[in-house]
Amino acid sequence: MKLIIGNKNYSSWSLRAWLAAKQSGLSFEELIVPLFGEDWEAAKSQSSEIMPSGKVPILWDDETVIWDSLAILEYLGDKVGRERFWPKDDAARGMARSMVCEMHSSYAALRKTCPMNIRKRYGGVQLPDEVKADIVRILQLWAEARARFGQGGPFLFGTFGAADIFYAPVVTRFLTYGVGVPGFAQSYMEAIWEHDWLQSWINAAEDETWVLEQYEKAPAA
Structure with missing residues (x-):
């Protein structure tokens, strides 16, 4: 398999697909196409061969092409077993799916x-x-998942899964922009940030030399 992703510092959807690929346990080759650079334009011009959707992430599995991070996660779940990504309990799985789709x-x-x-x-x-309204909603979901289904470990539904994969970029955003969170959320964010896979991604992001100025400005209220 080959996973085509964008810059690790900026591409949140790429992070989700990459974490899904890691969670699958399958081996895959990683190809980074810097967002909005010359390679990006060249890759898009070869869309029939490399990037059929003109976007990242994209997963190639022999002749099968999957784009969109959620489609990639579901495809990998079909290959290795959905229980690797989703809770076994019906109520927990229903909430996890709803949170991921939201x-x-x-x-x-x-x-x-x-x-x-x-x-x-x-x-x-x-x-x-x-x-702020988006942040409040996310924190409410985190609180409910942890309270109802998080007894088995430090993640939203206890063990690491699809919901954590999809909210991992939110954790990085909260840290980047100094979002204040309650104690339970702080503990959850620390568990995500310290996860070996995320640490690997973070280290690679810090080593990247690409800078996208449009993403380097502080937000205005």
């Missing part, structure tokens, strides 16, 4: 105002009300 389709204000930038740290950021 993350996949919502929180536009947070995404736009606070793009992922792992290397950056801002202090005293005043976030717009619509971003």
